[in-house]
Amino acid sequence: MTAPNSLASMIFRPSNCVDILNHVIFRQSGVIQEAVEFSDRQWSTNLPSSMEPTPLLQTSHHVPEDNPQMQLMKRARAMISFDVQKLTAVIFGSEEAARDHEDVRLDHELQMEETDPSILPRIYRGSGRKKQYHDGLMWGKLYLEQDSLNSRFVSYTPKYNIFSASPFGHQLELFGATVKLLGDEEQCNHCTFAQTELGHGTLVRGLQTTATFDPFTDEFILHTPCVTATKYWPGGMGYSASHALVMARLIVGEMDHGVHAFLVQIRSLVDWKPVTGVDSGDIGTKMGWGSVDNGYLSFDRVRIPRRHMLMKNTKLSANGIYTPSPHDKLLYGGLTKGRVGVALTAAFQLAQPVTIATRYSTVRQQGYMGGVEEVPIIQYKTQHARLLKHSATSYAILFSIKDLSETYQTHTSRLEKRDLSLLPFTHFATSGLKAICTEMAASAAEDCRRSLGGIGYSFLSGIPHIVGDITSLVTVEGENYVMYQQAARYLMKAVKAVREEREVHPSLAYLKSFLGNACPSNTNFEDTNAQLQLYQHRAARLLFECHDALSSLSGTPEQLWNEYLLELVAATRAHFHLFLLESFLRHVSHIQDASVKRVMKHLSDLYALTEVVYSSEGSLGFVEDGYLSQRQMIRIREIIRQKHRLLLPEAVGLTDAWNFSDASLQSAVGQRDGNVYKTLMGWTRQLPMNVEVRREGGVENIGYQKYIQPLMAVGRVKSQL
Amino acid sequence: MTAPNSLASMIFRPSNCVDILNHVIFRQSGVIQEAVEFSDRQWSTNLPSSMEPTPLLQTSHHVPEDNPQMQLMKRARAMISFDVQKLTAVIFGSEEAARDHEDVRLDHELQMEETDPSILPRIYRGSGRKKQYHDGLMWGKLYLEQDSLNSRFVSYTPKYNIFSASPFGHQLELFGATVKLLGDEEQCNHCTFAQTELGHGTLVRGLQTTATFDPFTDEFILHTPCVTATKYWPGGMGYSASHALVMARLIVGEMDHGVHAFLVQIRSLVDWKPVTGVDSGDIGTKMGWGSVDNGYLSFDRVRIPRRHMLMKNTKLSANGIYTPSPHDKLLYGGLTKGRVGVALTAAFQLAQPVTIATRYSTVRQQGYMGGVEEVPIIQYKTQHARLLKHSATSYAILFSIKDLSETYQTHTSRLEKRDLSLLPFTHFATSGLKAICTEMAASAAEDCRRSLGGIGYSFLSGIPHIVGDITSLVTVEGENYVMYQQAARYLMKAVKAVREEREVHPSLAYLKSFLGNACPSNTNFEDTNAQLQLYQHRAARLLFECHDALSSLSGTPEQLWNEYLLELVAATRAHFHLFLLESFLRHVSHIQDASVKRVMKHLSDLYALTEVVYSSEGSLGFVEDGYLSQRQMIRIREIIRQKHRLLLPEAVGLTDAWNFSDASLQSAVGQRDGNVYKTLMGWTRQLPMNVEVRREGGVENIGYQKYIQPLMAVGRVKSQL
């Protein structure tokens, strides 16, 4: 397995079926090896006919003449002081991995016929719910037919992400598993994971769908007893899935044994019609995930064989005897991987708007700044401060998730030896990082969008699509405020342990050396240890204060917890900011190439210090207790200004390093060569509605005849009065 | 004129043509009376046939049975301790105004047949660019046909806002003006304001479209000399406008006289075809404003008569003699009103997601919090802290804009006496408030969306639509970072004046009494004067520091300005936070009803103190210089917790007071009666794609035949291997 595989293997699989399956199996057996194997597909790679470009779009590849924007871009690239490819290798793990990744991507883009930047990208060639859905099916089919994409190319961009861009994403990995489960008897190519209901998302044990055992027929009866029990959200459930792994309450006689997993066929494999008793459909337009038919589903007494309950360990015998699983701790095992994947997705999905915004800001000239020539907007301090900060954030997320993945991998290999020792820490770190990374990425992406002015508001800039997708990450795979609390619980236990002089995980050892002192006046803030101390001081102080608050007052533990929830979330964020900074510094210290290392050290300085003086909410934590003096804050701002100066010429390089192609960004104004205006006008003219109206002689006829003409008529009468 | 009229007259008219026309006329004459008169339309109010509900939707009005959610809502309403209608009167100016507003709205909703909450609202009955556009035309036609809507009902919700929900919004007010200008000769019902070009938005004097005078024919030749000169963005310009007020460079012989306004017919009034030389179309899908055909437009030597240049004062004679306008100061006069309108829109558009999120959080139960019954999520501290904060913000914006409108009105009445004394202050206050209000509203709206969990991601929650619209406000009518700088310039002049002991505007007098002291230890933070002092101290300190930074170093003024831009923006924000708080406190102090006043005082306390400890970026400013001690910060957090406790039972009342109807919110989960789940399921089933698929027997046939079946077939073969 090459490096990209291992990165890809971490990548976002929302409601990851394998993981949930694992989790279910875990819950029931505690044995990880019993999970899933992939069946290696080598299906036809013929291009489906729907993908043939329409005549209009069969333009020859357009090589643009040079123009001022392209010159600005060239000039900007000439200023970069480091070896961009070397940084790409850092991102993907090795030069080989980076090349491999690029090959796969290029291959895919050729298949999709998306390599000519003068042609309007497919996603903009039409609109409406149905078009989006069919796009998703088409992408998904292509993925399934190209094995290399499956394993090496998930989640690179929102558009190249089978999980949020295709109805098939949700069942991909379940394929092998269910076939295995069902033997030869039945096909189960398209299985969705149906957990969330109208009434319950976070509180899984509150689910209301029932699976009642009928001992006379040895079957379960799946039923939706009330409207809130309707399944709502599962990806692919609307029209695309033949089967669903349904989380439902197991009812045996009078007994409710709580939520278990049941494999239910929901559509006929002959004609795809819903089986009797199943009502399902699409839930409509969303902020993003347009190509996925997230669906609803209700059961009216649908029967399945008893062995379709997943029971690796929990058992229900034919005579109705229930044997619960002895292992409950493993409940979260499966969820963890999905969360790691979400956070990594956040890094890549943030790097895209940063790339687009940095490129456009490099060639967009607006205003004079005292000179005679208009300046590229990246020159404005507010502009480059925002973009460099977001650029740094995308790296911070990436590095922290690389570290988290390592922890996760150690954890899973220990699990194979039935060693659960790393489970609590892995679960804790994953919950907290998932929350902080997705939160940072979502707001940074939107800020990139705004930094473009009007054009960021247009889908042709490529950013609204990403903003719509990325903001889902704060909710999926564990809602962030719930995640923060899971992490906070672990942290509060750690504080207690420190106070009782018990051992804690090494990454929390800093709690032991908290002094409550002030920052030494001669601190050098470019020293990475000094930076770490700042973050450690803040996190430790806030965590100790929370622990005091929870211990000192009257009220039930739940009430106290709730009363100090804002402080707990702030303290938890402070801890994970430390985690992020540690990872950033560690990865920078390992960089071999001197030119890359120098620039990345500036970037980590900028990252570390920007949080101190220009962060949302976080800054207060550094100064409230008098830890940093006003003098030191002034000094920190000076360093930041200096870092901005040093990093401004590197901004394009820092984003080029992620190596997104024009085809993957699908942004008219994020064109790599800077040829933004011609591309934008070309794409605009190719929009289907414009093509159609031109064909009709320049008039949008329905609108004209139905609304405009009648108004004009009345207007005419009136003006003659 | 009743009060709602005066409120409505302030409401958002993006790229407000009257204002721009005023601005042009201003620029050329300085005389406001010469501006526009409305022609009073009394067009047909017949319902267009397209508005007849489709058979499917002709359900009878559905009176839902009681259910747990509706009971929770009733219980919550029973807890409200104040007279909600009295607060509504505060919002709309008087009880009469509030009633009048409600009447108009009801009338409109009846016309639209949108009063039955069990029926899927029109905006969700279809998707795609064309459907959106036709919706906009239909809405716009209805508005134009109902005079009362035009003047009393603009901008109440994104869906009831002719400016962002209809192609006609952009020309509405220009109607009378242009008819007047053109005499009887020509019709100009549908005129767009065409300023922004691909290459220039903020820098208006950089526009590149040319209007070259041809003395032989006494005409101008409108031309687009390069791709960046293409007009891009103007609302209604794609397919709906017959005329455009085009901002273009006036070229006479070799002389370039800069940007002037020209009225250009772009479509035939006979058959609506583009006139020769005009190429226009839609710019495609955007984050919001779906129903507006924001368009592009290029000219290939299009000729117009000389008198179609707007020249009230600037003149160009038939023999090419150019007489410039003597008044340049009035340039910003017209822009101001549009910005006031944008900020007021932000208040109403924020109040909507707050209403939806508060209602849903009141009836959504998830988790136990130690008890045996699931708790409504609003009980979670993070949830009500967020929602109450955003609720307070919507009021803060509203009150500050009421004050700003007064300033604006005083200013315009002075202008009529050719008294320009209030111009700089009005322009300053408007720029700064526009920026801060839209910024706060946009992020609060998105936070409301996230607070709902998954359902906030679905369009049926009503929030994504609002988030998409509201985020445009940071860009339109003056990009926020540009606006902050305009305000900062005024503030730096004020600091200079204070330092030189000259007079400043009364609202800046606080600069004179800045002490640089620490906050007295016995300060009572519920005292409004103490709150104001906190804000004054922060703003003054930051402003003085900026002024020092700009004066003390070497570099050109422009370089220094840019170097300290982050600090300038932060200081400017601090000043406008003071403005917002002052307005809030003033309006609360004027409230008559004791019950309302008590609750609103708690809300203003919460608003004032939340900024101190839980704000984005802002908190630092209060403590960095040691002004507030750690002890005081602890005390402030205690007060906030207490306010949360007091305000939690009022949350629903605080949002009910805005008096949005279900029809105007178009949110399944924001239903006033709490009947969220049945409504949501009902709407979901009515989605057009689901209706169609049901009609086809439960299979989405294209997707199945083209993509799913071929995959299945291959899968089947494989599994037999």
Ligand SMILES: Cc1cc2nc3c(=O)[nH]c(=O)nc-3n(C[C@H](O)[C@H](O)[C@H](O)COP(=O)(O)OP(=O)(O)OC[C@H]3O[C@@H](n4cnc5c(N)ncnc54)[C@H](O)[C@@H]3O)c2cc1C
């Ligand atoms: C794009 C997308 C794809 C999805 N795909 C699938 C899928 O394939 N299969 C599937 O089963 N589901 C899927 N889901 C559903 C998803 O798993 C749920 O949305 C998620 O679990 C959150 O649950 P909820 O929406 O019910 O929110 P709730 O649990 O109702 O929470 C709502 C809000 O209440 C607050 N809250 C709740 N609990 C607490 C607490 N303890 N403390 C503080 N605040 C709290 C939070 O603000 C939260 O946002 C998908 C959702 C989305 C958006």
Ligand SMILES: Cc1cc2nc3c(=O)[nH]c(=O)nc-3n(C[C@H](O)[C@H](O)[C@H](O)COP(=O)(O)OP(=O)(O)OC[C@H]3O[C@@H](n4cnc5c(N)ncnc54)[C@H](O)[C@@H]3O)c2cc1C
């Ligand atoms: C929904 C919508 C409707 C619109 N309707 C109309 C219409 O009807 N008619 C019309 O003519 N136009 C319209 N516009 C265009 C709108 O007026 C412009 O988008 C706006 O003026 C900003 O200009 P720009 O987009 O060219 O951004 P630019 O001026 O190019 O600015 C881009 C970015 O650069 C940065 N920047 C620029 N200058 C500075 C500076 N001095 N200091 C610091 N940073 C800076 C900012 O981050 C800014 O966001 C509309 C736009 C939208 C989004």
